Amino acid sequence: MSIIKTIENLEAWLTDADHRNRTLGLVPTMGYLHEGHCSLIRAAKADNDLVVVSVFVNPTQFAPGEDFESYPRNIERDYELAVDSGADIVFNPEAGEIYVQGASTAVEVSGEITKKLCGASRPTHFKGVTTVVNILFNIVRPDKAYFGQKDAQQALIIKKMVRDLHMPVEVIVCPIVREKDGLAMSSRNIYLGPEERKQAVCLNCGLQKALEYLNSGSDDSRSVRKLIEVIENHIKGQDLAIIDYVRILDGETLEEITDIEPGKTALAAVAVKFGKTRLIDNRVLSVEVR
Incomplete structure (x- = not known):
């Protein structure tokens, strides 16, 4: 062939x-x-x-x-x-x-x-x-x-x-395929310098923390505003990360939502720059049935 x-x-x-x-x-x-x-x-x-x-x-x-x-x-x-x-x-x-x-x-x-x-x-x-x-x-x-x-x-x-x-x-x-440390595989990952590559895992880690908080049972755990704050706070802990956006929207229509309701899915999406390299990642969020 x-x-x-x-x-x-x-x-x-x-x-x-x-x-x-x-x-x-x-x-x-x-x-x-x-x-x-x-x-x-x-x-x-x-x-x-x-x-x-x-x-x-x-x-x-x-x-x-x-x-x-x-x-x-x-x-x-x-x-x-x-x-x-x-x-x-x-x-x-x-x-x-x-x-x-x-x-x-x-x-x-x-x-x-x-x-x-x-x-x-x-x-x-x-x-x-x-x-x-x-x-x-x-x-x-x-x-x-x-x-x-x-x-x-x-x-x-x-x-x-x-x-x-x-x-x-x-x-x-x-499904997303990830490196062993959780970074989503992307053709643009080769642009990252060693320290940028090390810090880039914060995208996936921030999304994972949001999923954990969503199912933590806290009074505001389903609040989109709070979940975005959780993600942003984690990413901002990396000094080379410059946030383009952190958003949580309806998982099918990308319409605005204020809370994640049981039985519904939301898309938590992030875009972050490291130097000239812009990376994206996302996680589907849903409330666990207990």
């Missing part, structure tokens, strides 16, 4: 007699694969006959001044990891293959779901995400597509796009 670079060659592979009428899973990535991506590929392989992994650093989801040019790339390494994890094809197109000359069409999910969290500081980001995912769905035509819970807002937005546009694809969201 080789890396496929063009839509024409991918179409030929997909319509080959050996591949027709078989279930197909798609794992869209921006490359520089790690164990988090590999877990998605393995999940796709367990559910489907064939798996396509796309490796495409999408320029339209980067704003001016963000790290598009420096974003880590290593297609040979990505190919090996993808194949070892169960991929049947690695699709690695150039930008001109995805965005045809003169392209001016975009797909955008509107409303509060795209304006909060990362959407507040990166207002064009999710428009780029939904546009490229829509293009990939049209090219690959998968039965199922796999995304990671680490990008929780992105997963919710893509699920809404699929639902709103009646797209014939099932979106599967897989």
Whole structure:
């Protein structure tokens, strides 16, 4: 198997007699694969006959001044990891293959779901995400597509796009994969210096402390305001951490909530900068049934 670079060659592979009428899973990535991506590929392989992994650093989801040019790339390494994890094809197109000359069409999910969290500081980001995912769905035509819970807002937005546009694809969201010390795996982790890397575990630790406090039985344990305070206080204990946001919102709609009610889920989401590196993490919070 080789890396496929063009839509024409991918179409030929997909319509080959050996591949027709078989279930197909798609794992869209921006490359520089790690164990988090590999877990998605393995999940796709367990559910489907064939798996396509796309490796495409999408320029339209980067704003001016963000790290598009420096974003880590290593297609040979990505190919090996993808194949070892169960991929049947690695699709690695150039930008001109995805965005045809003169392209001016975009797909955008509107409303509060795209304006909060990362959407507040990166207002064009999710428009780029939904546009490229829509293009990939049209090219690959998968039965199922796999995304990671680490990008929780992105997963919710893509699920809404699929639902709103009646797209014939099932979106599967897989759990966050973490390093041994709890740091969520991310391609951007390589940017961290030694001390920044040591302190970065505060994201996961802060989220864990919120979950523990939620189920502590304290009078204000279900208060969103208090839970945010718990997370912020832990992160602020690291001198290199600069908080972008700490939010707790409805786990499905990202609407504002004041308390976490039994039987409901909330999404606790954080974004924190260490130097020039911006990391995100999240935890689904729910009240334990006693």
